[in-house]
Amino acid sequence: MIDERMTVAVLGGGSFGTALASIAADNGYEVRQWLRDAALVESINEDHRNPRYLPDYEINSNVVASTELRWVLESATLVLVAIPSKAFAEVVRQARPWLNPDQILVSTTKGIQQDGFKLMSQILEDETGFSHVGVLSGPNLASEVAEKQLTATVIASHDPLTRSRVQAALGCDYFRVYASNDRYGVELGGALKNIYAIAAGMAASLGMGENTRSMLMTRALAEMSRFAVAQGANPMTFLGLAGVGDLIVTCSSQLSRNYRVGYALGQGKSLDEAVDALGQVAEGVNTVRLVREKAHEVGVYMPLAEGLFQVLFRGVPARDMAKLLMQGEQSSDVEFVLSREDVKQDQREQEE
Ligand SMILES: NC(=O)C1=CN([C@@H]2O[C@H](COP(=O)(O)OP(=O)(O)OC[C@H]3O[C@@H](n4cnc5c(N)ncnc54)[C@H](O)[C@@H]3O)[C@@H](O)[C@H]2O)C=CC1
Numbered sequence: 421m422i423d424e425r426m427t428v429a430v431l432g433g434g435s436f437g438t439a440l441a442s443i444a445a446d447n448g449y450e451v452r453q454w455l456r457d458a459a460l461v462e463s464i465n466e467d468h469r470n471p472r473y474l475p476d477y478e479i480n481s482n483v484v485a486s487t488e489l490r491w492v493l494e495s496a497t498l499v500l501v502a503i504p505s506k507a508f509a510e511v512v513r514q515a516r517p518w519l520n521p522d523q524i525l526v527s528t529t530k531g532i533q534q535d536g537f538k539l540m541s542q543i544l545e546d547e548t549g550f551s552h553v554g555v556l557s558g559p560n561l562a563s564e565v566a567e568k569q570l571t572a573t574v575i576a577s578h579d580p581l582t583r584s585r586v587q588a589a590l591g592c593d594y595f596r597v598y599a600s601n602d603r604y605g606v607e608l609g610g611a612l613k614n615i616y617a618i619a620a621g622m623a624a625s626l627g628m629g630e631n632t633r634s635m636l637m638t639r640a641l642a643e644m645s646r647f648a649v650a651q652g653a654n655p656m657t658f659l660g661l662a663g664v665g666d667l668i669v670t671c672s673s674q675l676s677r678n679y680r681v682g683y684a685l686g687q688g689k690s691l692d693e694a695v696d697a698l699g700q701v702a703e704g705v706n707t708v709r710l711v712r713e714k715a716h717e718v719g720v721y722m723p724l725a726e727g728l729f730q731v732l733f734r735g736v737p738a739r740d741m742a743k744l745l746m747q748g749e750q751s752s753d754v755e756f757v758l759s760r761e762d763v764k765q766d767q768r769e770q771e772e
């Protein structure tokens with residue numbers, strides 16, 4: 421049964437915004453989608469297709485697109501913001517005059533803003549001062565969502581109303597929406613896994629095997645949760661869909677843009693060539709820079725992020741970096757069970 425009071429606005433005309441708009445419309449809600457590009461607006465409204473970002477999928481005909489932010493937002497009770505992190509704050513500021521404190525504001529973006537190392541839901545909070553704020557994140561390749569492949573995601577918010585409204589708006593027989601109150605952990609999970617997806621794509625194109633991919637993904641999880649805990653998130657969140665779930669899909673699929681950037685780099689393309697060929701956002705390229713800097717600042721050990729940074733921005737060949745990483749410290753498997761300090765202590769004692 422649909423909640424008659426709910427109307428949905430989606431900001432962003434990329435692949436994920438389009439896929440989410442179509443789900444809400446499939447669920448019977450009135451959906452308005454904001455895009456800058458008038459030609460794409462026309463395609464969505466006339467042909468029910470987004471030829472630039474999701475050319476192969478039909479969009480529910482109840483999604484109405486517009487270039488008018490005011491029109492899209494004025495009747496909305498739920499606002500999903502699906503804008504790449506670099507432009508996220510700018511768009512929220514543009515939207516601010518038509519946002520109100522009763523609306524539910526949800527980021528679906530998996531990135532970090534350079535200025536202040538802010539996650540997107542923090543931007544929503546800071547720019548509006550409103551309290552119904554949440555994050556949607558999980559293993560959600562947009563084209564598979566658009567194809568109605570069976571999929572699950574997480575709505576994370578401290579606010580129960582935000583969680584239940586998003587579950588009602590998007591949950592359906594092909595899209596399950598699980599709830600979390602660790603907004604920061606869920607959001608960090610989505611942003612951080614993009615770093616390791618680039619590394620996984622690179623490893624695959626260099627012909628590295630399945631053991632290598634498994635090692636990479638599991639050590640990535642250790643590194644992500646180490647960083648997140650240092651930033652105040654709950655490590656248990658990384659056992660869920662927005663942690664290990666998203667890491668698995670993004671590190672295993674050519675449908676991931678971050679993975680594809682890594683794959684192209686492994687084939688010898690430059691970073692600029694790889695990003696240009698993609699023509700869509702690969703958030704991990706920026707995230708690795710910001711996270712590496714933050715890790716240095718707060719003293720968190722992140723050898724994989726550091727290694728990827730050196731390959732992407734310092735010209736270190738990926739194979740050399742892989743060799744170097746294999747010579748790094750052999751420490752604890754799960755450091756929430758046996759700490760890295762304890763392993764170091766054991767090793768020191770054996771050496772004496
Ligand atoms: N595509 C996917 O499979 C998924 C993407 N996400 C996240 O969703 C976010 C958005 O990604 P996609 O929709 O995939 O991106 P995309 O690359 O498909 O499209 C980006 C959209 O944002 C628009 N845009 C960029 N700058 C803008 C600005 N200043 N003002 C207005 N619009 C602007 C572009 O015109 C385009 O419509 C990313 O952070 C991504 O990590 C999350 C889950 C799945």
Ligand SMILES: O=C(CO)COP(=O)(O)O
Pocket residue numbers: 530558559560561562614617666669670675676677678679701702703
């Ligand atoms: O976040 C995603 C899947 O959950 C999409 O990943 P990419 O941005 O790498 O395509």
